[in-house]
Amino acid sequence: MVAVQFYLLLSAAIFCIGLFGILTRRNVLFFLMSVELMLNAANINLVAFSFQYGNLTGQVFSLFITALAAAEVAVGIGIMLVLYRNFGDVDVTKATTLRW
Amino acid sequence: MAATSTAFAFEVAPAIAILPLASFVIALFAGKYLPKGGALAGIAATGGSLLLSLWIALTVAGGATYNEEIYSLVTTPNSFDLHFGLLLDPLSALMLVIVSLVSFLVHLFSLGYMNDEGERGLPRYYAGLGLFSFSMLAFVFADNLFMSFVFFELVGLCSWLLIGHWYREEAPPSAAKKAFLVTRFGDYFFLVGVVAIFATFGTTLFAGPESFPTLAEEALAGAGGGEAGGGAGELSTFGFGPGTWFTVLGFLVLGGVIGKSAQFPLHTWLPDAMEGPTPVSALIHAATMVAAGVYLVARMYGFYALSPTALAVIAFVGGFTALFAASMAVVKRDIKQVLAYSTISQYGYMMLGLGAGGYVAAVFHLMTHAFFKALLFLGAGAVIIAMHHRQDMWEMGGLKEKLPVTYYAFLAGSLALAGIFPFAGFWSKDEILYEALIHGLNDPLLLGGYLMGLTAIVFTGFYTFRMVLLTFHGEPRTHTARNPHSLGWSVKVPLVVLGVLATVIGLINMTPVAEATGLHIEYLHTWLEHGIPGLTVEHYDEVLETVAGYSAASLSPLLPAVLSLALALAGAGLAWALYSGPDPDHHTERLGDIRTLLMNNYYQDEYQVWIAETFGTGVARLSDRFDQSIVDGAVNGISEVSLLSGDRIRRIQTGIVSNYATLLTLGLVVLLLSVGLAGGWFL
Numbered sequence: 001m002v003a004v005q006f007y008l009l010l011s012a013a014i015f016c017i018g019l020f021g022i023l024t025r026r027n028v029l030f031f032l033m034s035v036e037l038m039l040n041a042a043n044i045n046l047v048a049f050s051f052q053y054g055n056l057t058g059q060v061f062s063l064f065i066t067a068l069a070a071a072e073v074a075v076g077i078g079i080m081l082v083l084y085r086n087f088g089d090v091d092v093t094k095a096t097t098l099r100w
Numbered sequence: 101m102a103a104t105s106t107a108f109a110f111e112v113a114p115a116i117a118i119l120p121l122a123s124f125v126i127a128l129f130a131g132k133y134l135p136k137g138g139a140l141a142g143i144a145a146t147g148g149s150l151l152l153s154l155w156i157a158l159t160v161a162g163g164a165t166y167n168e169e170i171y172s173l174v175t176t177p178n179s180f181d182l183h184f185g186l187l188l189d190p191l192s193a194l195m196l197v198i199v200s201l202v203s204f205l206v207h208l209f210s211l212g213y214m215n216d217e218g219e220r221g222l223p224r225y226y227a228g229l230g231l232f233s234f235s236m237l238a239f240v241f242a243d244n245l246f247m248s249f250v251f252f253e254l255v256g257l258c259s260w261l262l263i264g265h266w267y268r269e270e271a272p273p274s275a276a277k278k279a280f281l282v283t284r285f286g287d288y289f290f291l292v293g294v295v296a297i298f299a300t301f302g303t304t305l306f307a308g309p310e311s312f313p314t315l316a317e318e319a320l321a322g323a324g325g326g327e328a329g330g331g332a333g334e335l336s337t338f339g340f341g342p343g344t345w346f347t348v349l350g351f352l353v354l355g356g357v358i359g360k361s362a363q364f365p366l367h368t369w370l371p372d373a374m375e376g377p378t379p380v381s382a383l384i385h386a387a388t389m390v391a392a393g394v395y396l397v398a399r400m401y402g403f404y405a406l407s408p409t410a411l412a413v414i415a416f417v418g419g420f421t422a423l424f425a426a427s428m429a430v431v432k433r434d435i436k437q438v439l440a441y442s443t444i445s446q447y448g449y450m451m452l453g454l455g456a457g458g459y460v461a462a463v464f465h466l467m468t469h470a471f472f473k474a475l476l477f478l479g480a481g482a483v484i485i486a487m488h489h490r491q492d493m494w495e496m497g498g499l500k501e502k503l504p505v506t507y508y509a510f511l512a513g514s515l516a517l518a519g520i521f522p523f524a525g526f527w528s529k530d531e532i533l534y535e536a537l538i539h540g541l542n543d544p545l546l547l548g549g550y551l552m553g554l555t556a557i558v559f560t561g562f563y564t565f566r567m568v569l570l571t572f573h574g575e576p577r578t579h580t581a582r583n584p585h586s587l588g589w590s591v592k593v594p595l596v597v598l599g600v601l602a603t604v605i606g607l608i609n610m611t612p613v614a615e616a617t618g619l620h621i622e623y624l625h626t627w628l629e630h631g632i633p634g635l636t637v638e639h640y641d642e643v644l645e646t647v648a649g650y651s652a653a654s655l656s657p658l659l660p661a662v663l664s665l666a667l668a669l670a671g672a673g674l675a676w677a678l679y680s681g682p683d684p685d686h687h688t689e690r691l692g693d694i695r696t697l698l699m700n701n702y703y704q705d706e707y708q709v710w711i712a713e714t715f716g717t718g719v720a721r722l723s724d725r726f727d728q729s730i731v732d733g734a735v736n737g738i739s740e741v742s743l744l745s746g747d748r749i750r751r752i753q754t755g756i757v758s759n760y761a762t763l764l765t766l767g768l769v770v771l772l773l774s775v776g777l778a779g780g781w782f783l
Contacts, residue, residue, distance in 0.1 A: 023761055096756055
């Protein structure tokens, strides 16, 4: 059996990769993928603790998050299409009209 | 059976005030579509109020009283509550009858004065009358000072509406504003007084063991009669001795009384208020507005009786006002002006009576005055109709033959006003002076009030009969006076009713006769003896004697009665000697500078305007500066800072999603670090 700390380290690493992706990438598609990574990092955390304490609530919760991520991707891709239609690009730094 | 009918009478008592309120609503919203502009609704409502008041009076005569809360506005546990309630005892029952009767007759008279003369704005007029009656009736049966204050103010508002009825002319709106502002000046003190009484006693009830007069009396008794330091029981007297503090409270409330009852120096609004329609003048002077002040003192007499200083000031101001106003009435040419100054003077007598410990006498005079002054005003109104709205007495004369009903009614009212035996005013005024004399023999301030009141009798007799002689006797001096307008029944009926009352109402309390014969015929005294404990004449007399230290000299009432009658006859006789000829001279012209002074009302208006302009505008300018610089400065400063910082901070909204994500991450890191630092992770 693997100790819970290692899962947490894994989760933190994946979360940081996702964060890095969001901060550096300009393509919306990468944005979405990075968000998926961060959500799954959270899932790993939940499952790890659920396993540690023998309580299934965490696992159930991770299922919910998966469903939520699917929905989010659907919306996200929709936004992406609109973005492309309006700006002719999927570069997030181009779409800067929503500001002061 | 008797118990249930009593309970039922008290159950429906609020309708006494609600009925005129309903007529107000009807006249206001439907008056245009009704015949007579809503007058009939008003007549029906006040007639209903009169019947109900009589029923209440009969019930109260049976020994029952009522003191209940009927509608609660604010209730807070353990501190205070604001509510409307009903206090029906002999005093309020008597006053309800007077107010509703006069109000009813005034409505009736208005048919002749307003409708038949083709006046405009009738719905507005009758709505005003309805609201006026409602306010006064509710004021009369108020069971606490807060409710009194509310309706006191409403009465003031209605007077403003009605005095300014002819708002297209120049003078009435100005007079209305003056009445409103001058009485409001007094009401400021009243408002402070109400709040102070709340703060001191936690209640403003008039009657019962939890009422403020009772609590004040207990506090005085607890403090050993006096001036022993700040606390008296549980009451906070704000560092004063309880006696001193209660006097201060009494003076604060007295401010409102002096404004409303037109006592010196706040009397200046009342003569100007003559600009309103004459029936309104009758209502204001006889039963509603002006009576409110005196009634308030009578209502909380148990409180004033605790303070000899307040009483002495009331008596002195009253006596002074009686003389002061009577002297001005001597030279006036306008019939309504004469009556206006006589009203101020008569209310001065009532204040003198209250201050001198003559509670019954003052209530008696309040009652007789209500009848004869309503009579005189309505009589003057009839004369004004007949004269095609001319009011100068020098343009009249010889109306006696043309207007016999008006003449005899007016004469009855004049005899009552002058205090000629056996008309109403003789008995009540004489009793006030008697009370002032027997208590004044031990107190110079009261004696001063008595002497001024006594002197005013001569003036009263003189100006009253000068008015009667100039108006009705001699030869007609103008074409209008030779061919007066005829009068309808709606004018004559109120005059006859009030004429009879003014003649006989004095017989209900014939103190000199009772003393001389030993008969028990002081019915008003007996009437005010029963009622709620603590609100009876005996209680007031006892408090006056033990707390205020009033002592009555034993003196037969006959000699003072003869003296005041002789003085009244002397005044009347002088008027007769000067003005009874067919074509009297302008005798007052010979007074020269004194006449100028009196015609200008002792320059009261001038100096009050001067005070208002000098100090009022000074204070206003300072307030304005404070408002402009400090208040506005703070508000504008806040908005400037917000605008400026908003302009800077909005720059972080770049529109680039990556920047937002960076800010989010940085924020999270900062949050984590600060939580960690506070939690001691890095130590």
